Amino acid sequence: MARVVVDVMLKPEILDPQGQAVQRALPRLGFEGISDVRQGKRFELEVDGPVDAAALARIHDLAESFLANTVIEDFTVKVEEPAEVAEAAK
Amino acid sequence: MSRTPLDTVEHAAATPDVELPWAELGLKKDEYERVVEILGRRPTGAELAMYSVMWSEHCSYKSSKVHLRQFGEKAPESDAMLVGIGENAGVVDVGQGYAVTFKVESHNHPSYVEPYQGAATGVGGIVRDIIAMGARPVAVVDPLRFGAADHPDTKRVLPGVVAGIGGYGNCLGLPNIGGEVVFDSCYQGNPLVNAGAIGVMRHEDIHLAKASGAGNKVVLYGARTGGDGIGGASILASETFDDAKPSKRPAVQVGDPFQEKLLIECTLEAFEEKLVVGIQDLGAAGLSCATSELASNGSGGMRVTLDDVPLRDSTLSPEEILMSESQERMCAVVEPEKVDRFLEICEKWDVIATVIGEVTDGDRLEIYWHGGKIVDVDPRTVAHEGPVYERPYARPEWQDALQADDANKLPRPASSEELRDQVLKLVGSPNQASKKWITSQYDHFVQGNTVLAQPEDSGMIRIDEETGLGVAIATDGNGRYAKLDPYHGAQLALAEAYRNVATTGAKPLAVSDCLNFGSPEDPAVMWQFAEAVRGLADACQQLGTPVTGGNVSLYNQTGEAAIHPTPVVAVLGVIDDVARRTPVAFQEEGQLIYLLGDTREEFGGSAWSQVVHDHLGGLPPAVDLERERLLAEILISASRDGMIDSAHDLSDGGLVQAVVESALLGGKGARLVVPDGLDAFTFLFSESAGRAIVAVPRSEEVRFNDMCGARGLPATRIGVVDGAAVEVQGEFTLTLEELRTVHEETIPALLA
Numbered sequence: 001m002a003r004v005v006v007d008v009m010l011k012p013e014i015l016d017p018q019g020q021a022v023q024r025a026l027p028r029l030g031f032e033g034i035s036d037v038r039q040g041k042r043f044e045l046e047v048d049g050p051v052d053a054a055a056l057a058r059i060h061d062l063a064e065s066f067l068a069n070t071v072i073e074d075f076t077v078k079v080e081e082p083a084e085v086a087e088a089a090k
Numbered sequence: 091m092s093r094t095p096l097d098t099v100e101h102a103a104a105t106p107d108v109e110l111p112w113a114e115l116g117l118k119k120d121e122y123e124r125v126v127e128i129l130g131r132r133p134t135g136a137e138l139a140m141y142s143v144m145w146s147e148h149c150s151y152k153s154s155k156v157h158l159r160q161f162g163e164k165a166p167e168s169d170a171m172l173v174g175i176g177e178n179a180g181v182v183d184v185g186q187g188y189a190v191t192f193k194v195e196s197h198n199h200p201s202y203v204e205p206y207q208g209a210a211t212g213v214g215g216i217v218r219d220i221i222a223m224g225a226r227p228v229a230v231v232d233p234l235r236f237g238a239a240d241h242p243d244t245k246r247v248l249p250g251v252v253a254g255i256g257g258y259g260n261c262l263g264l265p266n267i268g269g270e271v272v273f274d275s276c277y278q279g280n281p282l283v284n285a286g287a288i289g290v291m292r293h294e295d296i297h298l299a300k301a302s303g304a305g306n307k308v309v310l311y312g313a314r315t316g317g318d319g320i321g322g323a324s325i326l327a328s329e330t331f332d333d334a335k336p337s338k339r340p341a342v343q344v345g346d347p348f349q350e351k352l353l354i355e356c357t358l359e360a361f362e363e364k365l366v367v368g369i370q371d372l373g374a375a376g377l378s379c380a381t382s383e384l385a386s387n388g389s390g391g392m393r394v395t396l397d398d399v400p401l402r403d404s405t406l407s408p409e410e411i412l413m414s415e416s417q418e419r420m421c422a423v424v425e426p427e428k429v430d431r432f433l434e435i436c437e438k439w440d441v442i443a444t445v446i447g448e449v450t451d452g453d454r455l456e457i458y459w460h461g462g463k464i465v466d467v468d469p470r471t472v473a474h475e476g477p478v479y480e481r482p483y484a485r486p487e488w489q490d491a492l493q494a495d496d497a498n499k500l501p502r503p504a505s506s507e508e509l510r511d512q513v514l515k516l517v518g519s520p521n522q523a524s525k526k527w528i529t530s531q532y533d534h535f536v537q538g539n540t541v542l543a544q545p546e547d548s549g550m551i552r553i554d555e556e557t558g559l560g561v562a563i564a565t566d567g568n569g570r571y572a573k574l575d576p577y578h579g580a581q582l583a584l585a586e587a588y589r590n591v592a593t594t595g596a597k598p599l600a601v602s603d604c605l606n607f608g609s610p611e612d613p614a615v616m617w618q619f620a621e622a623v624r625g626l627a628d629a630c631q632q633l634g635t636p637v638t639g640g641n642v643s644l645y646n647q648t649g650e651a652a653i654h655p656t657p658v659v660a661v662l663g664v665i666d667d668v669a670r671r672t673p674v675a676f677q678e679e680g681q682l683i684y685l686l687g688d689t690r691e692e693f694g695g696s697a698w699s700q701v702v703h704d705h706l707g708g709l710p711p712a713v714d715l716e717r718e719r720l721l722a723e724i725l726i727s728a729s730r731d732g733m734i735d736s737a738h739d740l741s742d743g744g745l746v747q748a749v750v751e752s753a754l755l756g757g758k759g760a761r762l763v764v765p766d767g768l769d770a771f772t773f774l775f776s777e778s779a780g781r782a783i784v785a786v787p788r789s790e791e792v793r794f795n796d797m798c799g800a801r802g803l804p805a806t807r808i809g810v811v812d813g814a815a816v817e818v819q820g821e822f823t824l825t826l827e828e829l830r831t832v833h834e835e836t837i838p839a840l841l842a
Binding site for chain 2: 010012013014015016017020021024069071072
């Protein structure tokens with residue numbers, strides 16, 4: 001079993017009110033020096049069977065049609081290294 | 091990455107032969123030539139950006155202007171009108187020193203592309219129009235139209251739109267008190283997302299969009315400017331001037347309702363301290379619109395330094411900054427000695443505010459960027475003297491055939507059983523079914539002043555807690571009627587909204603409209619538009635309710651197929667004491683049900699013809715505006731004098747639909763008798779206009795009858811509130827349970 005991670009972010013030009021709210025809160029909490037914050041979503045998909053080209057294409061499809069709203073969001077698909085998966089499972 | 095050289099006014103004058111992408115920006119050749127003629131040279135990139143966006147159909151009303159004039163020319167004398175067409179929103183006197191501003195606008199296309207944000211920013215835009223008049227927004231309404239209810243794309247668009255309206259409005263703390271949801275396959279690919287808002291102020295607080303007084307400062311406040319909604323400008327910025335730009339800018343704007351809430355409070359506080367000379371919200375065309383309109387409505391010119399505009403994205407070009415439609419921004423003109431206090435208030439509300447320019451004693455709008463002058467125009471030529479088209483229009487050839495295809499000749503139910511089945515089918519059809527699943531996603535009662543909300547005939551808000559003064563608003567439109575006869579279809583939309591306001595006990599005062607049509611370049615569509623405007627203007631004149639403002643949305647079409655002509659009309663009314671309102675729901679068993687008005691065999695465009703026969707043809711119901719006025723007067727008097735306990739207007743679906751709604755809402759049934767001279771089918775399904783049903787307590791029957799008789803309004807006793815079923819004597823009985831099931835299950839089954 002392998003893990004595929006889909007990261008979804010608002011496109012750079014799109015207003016991100018949540019990110020802005022976080023950024024505005026930082027100095028109030030004493031964290032200086034952060035000029036911009038953008039907030040996204042991370043999906044971790046546990047894939048049955050091998051993560052081959054066909055599986056990735058399927059995941060790309062589902063990310064494009066369901067996980068991300070491609071009118072306003074970009075996404076990336078990446079396979080997480082088995083070592084990381086093992087680490088995370090501890 | 092530097093852009094060399096900056097396209098300044100001098101540069102433009104020195105390089106007359108540079109080709110500009112005017113066609114890509116939507117300008118026609120003759121329009122571009124006119125810009126060159128006005129300026130006496132080629133425009134700079136920034137000037138071209140401004141002209142192209144301000145001369146667009148959306149901002150300049152270039153196709154509709156020649157017709158819209160009738161709203162002014164035929165405006166009835168009205169003591170109530172304080173501010174008319176042309177400002178951000180019209181203002182109406184509602185008595186006791188209060189003024190109310192209201193307006194309906196469209197956000198159709200953005201809501202199709204990105205339903206949630208499109209609909210949300212539609213609410214944001216209309217609310218800013220209200221605050222720009224100096225009023226506190228108190229309620230919103232949303233007339234919506236989608237493709238067929240069972241079409242897969244409707245399931246994509248509708249839930250997003252509803253969530254967007256709910257999300258934005260609920261965050262702002264504004265009750266959503268009215269509107270409509272209509273399904274018709276003609277709106278597939280062109281959903282109509284109209285948004286209306288109401289605001290309240292004292293007479294002395296009315297503010298106008300103008301920049302007067304040389305030396306006064308221009309303050310931009312609210313959100314930072316980003317690359318929102320500038321699909322068009324990106325062509326200018328990226329393809330022609332700078333091929334290295336990263337990506338085309340998206341046309342989608344994302345709203346931030348919490349920022350808007352701050353903007354409301356901050357603006358109203360500045361008004362209260364009398365810090366503002368003129369004000370304008372930034373909507374379509376952003377800064378281009380705000381600066382050119384403020385300057386051209388004022389006495390002087392204006393100088394703006396674009397470098398001072400706070401940006402979210404430092405790579406924006408000046409053209410993009412001018413065209414950006416980033417949400418939640420406003421522009422105020424403030425006297426120099428009051429600027430500090432204004433900025434203080436903004437800071438208190440955590441709103442970014444920046445002086446970006448000042449009013450000059452000249453008559454030019456000058457905009458600077460990196461030290462160079464990139465815009466030098468007469469602001470009137472940008473804002474008000476755009477092209478005006480007398481587009482050709484012609485009654486379409488198919489109109490006669492459509493009208494000849496008489497719905498009155500459709501097969502009617504042959505037995506009581508069939509009649510009963512058709513009632514159930516109607517009551518459960520997507521257009522007639524309960525919209526609770528949709529409207530329950532909106533907050534109706536926040537602020538604690540909502541008196542009536544959906545599914546009442548009109549929304550009603552209390553505006554004075556001491557006296558009970560309130561205002562009511564109803565929005566209506568029937569694209570099917572308008573398709574059959576645009577002139578009378580538009581009048582029927584007005585008549586229905588007018589009647590809905592009166593049904594709740596409020597006196598109709600003024601009108602706002604959102605005119606949704608196909609492409610004005612199609613003479614058939616243009617004819618529909620011209621007829622609808624003529625019809626609406628004539629009817630407003632006769633009913634004494636002036637049009638105070640509104641919006642036109644054209645090009646609602648996919649390929650050759652235009653939507654039904656859909657004039658959506660909002661009527662605002664006033665009620666002296668909201669405790670006197672009349673609800674839709676039956677209140678008490680034993681009360682007598684009266685049908686007011688005349689019922690004729692009128693089935694053209696009816697819900698019955700659609701639901702049972704999937705038919706559209708014939709003529710819409712006849713319009714009798716004097717009758718509408720009389721009916722309204724009777725309904726208002728009866729409500730004021732306590733002669734009726736419930737009332738419901740009759741419109742699509744006819745009498746049976748109205749009775750079922752009153753019965754289900756009240757949890758009380760009705761026994762009906764078909765009156766002499768009518769057959770059961772016509773009695774139940776006809777959509778004759780100028781009618782309502784009322785429930786009269788027995789103790790008031792004589793008084794009520796006397797009043798109707800004396801005024802000459804036909805009033806027919808058709809039954810009594812009773813039991814747990816709707817029974818039509820000699821025909822059928824339907825239990826409330828059965829009716830409720832079909833009425834309430836349809837929409838969740840399709841969309842949830």
